[in-house]
Amino acid sequence: MRTGGKILVDQLVLEGCRAVYTVPGESFLAALDAMFDVGTIRAIVCRHEGGAAMMAEAAGKLTGNPGVAFVTRAPGATNASSGVYVAHHDATPMVLLVGLIERGHEGRGAFQEIDLKAMFGGIANWVGIAREPERIAEMLATAFNAARSGRPGPAVLGLPEDILTAVVEAEDAGLPPSRLPAPSAADMTKLKAKLSDAERPLVLLGGAGWNEAAAANIEKFAETFEIPVASAFRRQDHMDNRHPCYVGHAGIDMDAKLMAALRGSDLLLVIGEGLSEITTGAYTHVKTPRPNQYLVHAHPSPEAIGRVFRADLPIITAAEPFTRALARMKPPPKRRWNRLRKDLRASYERSLKPLATTGTVRMEEVVASISRELPDDAIITNGAGNYASFVHRYFQYKQWPSQLAPTSGSMGYGLPAAIAAKIEFPDRPVIAFAGDGCLLMTGQELATAVQYGLPIIIIVANNGMYGTIRMHQERRYPGRVVGTTLVNPDFVAFARSFGAHGERVDMTEAFLPAFRRALEASAPVLIELRLDPEAISVKQTLAQIRGDKD
Structure with missing residues (x-):
């Protein structure tokens, strides 16, 4: 006899799950309790469900086994959708577990009720709700199989609160045979x-x-x-x-x-x-x-x-x-x-030979030096923004897996992905690139990195704008700047407020010594690069994009 929460956790162990990325919710306390006695699964407490889902996606991308996120009802599920979409677009195996309202309250518009199939049906390989505690293991196995099969992707399983607390007799679900389609x-x-x-x-x-x-x-x-x-x-x-x-x-x-x-x-x-x-x-x-x-x-x-x-x-x-x-x-x-x-x-x-950009900190030199400096097994992460073009052009990836980057162009991905990478591969250097706008989409996850003592390095390309959008804005509506300028915090102080180390780089020559210090650190390190806003892309300045003659 086991609680539904224990059945769930035991099946997660069978599926090879090593970490569950979560923002805790009252709807699945019984599942969290069942994890208390399990030594093989780490519950990674995150600060936002979007960050938790992106971490699970990154874990799936790195390992090939579905990463797992666990969130609560409507607010948690809707927040997590950003990471689910990354998994959908990138064909990444991932399982999102959602604690739901009790079965007897369904259809009444109860507190935080949500229709999971309507919410995720267009971006998930499979969406299901386990309404009988005896079928929890079966349905979790189905979710994992759906996430792995064919074109991989996210699977979503809803778990009403009362089935997790119910005590029943139920068997674990067997694992399907591993059959990879081979060419004739x-x-x-x-x-x-x-x-x-x-x-x-x-x-x-x-x-x-x-x-x-x-x-x-x-x-x-x-x-x-x-x-x-x-x-x-x-x-x-x-x-x-x-x-x-x-x-x-x-x-x-x-x-x-x-x-x-x-x-x-x-x-x-x-x-x-x-x-x-x-x-x-x-x-x-x-x-x-x-x-x-x-x-x-x-x-x-x-x-x-x-x-x-x-x-x-x-x-x-x-x-x-x-x-x-x-x-x-x-x-x-x-x-x-x-x-x-x-x-x-x-x-x-x-x-690979850097094209010179303007400013005292040159992003092309920074990325090229990182590519030379890091060992072959380093993992590089990034979100979305023009800064990423410098990474894709000047960094040489040397083995698989070493790149975590969303093909969906989702901002905020780099930091959560770096956290998952360091949890999965604690002995490998992990470097996260982020723009100033990109970082603050999920910047609160610095707290997660500090809480678990993860010595990742975050490199923030700060140019005071949403650079990609500004580039397109100047191209289509030159000189008419609306909605793309940013007023940023002191990123070094921001990092230190979480308990991470922080350094600011104002000259290209100062970057490599700062980076080497970061590689020796035992805690997260944020390095802020003060970039010239004119250095908007690998090949063009803002003035050139606008068509300025001078």
């Missing part, structure tokens, strides 16, 4: 024949379901075939960027040569990626519905293949078995694309 021999034979005939092939990596084995396999395949490989938007850690076959990032500010190669490829091999708007240049580099390229689309979900682009060779497969099959393939005797690969690699390497 016929598919691989056809792909090999098409590659043998190709002159301008390009491989594009992205999506979820990646792991260390897939990364090793793709490097072996790329090296054997000497084929150019690019990463999709914010998926740069899928291959060591130092590899001679890695040719860059198909994201914002894509290298011109890579863009031309993507448009002009005669065979485009897409692995795990859904071909997003950003990666395809608003669906212009790869045309819809039928691309100019011969499109080979390898993806674990049949719904993702053909959703926007019609593939010539659709292959329903997971990343690991597909890349393993690629690594075993024999290359053709003639590889007509050798010059293409060399040219693209040379262009990528040229793009």
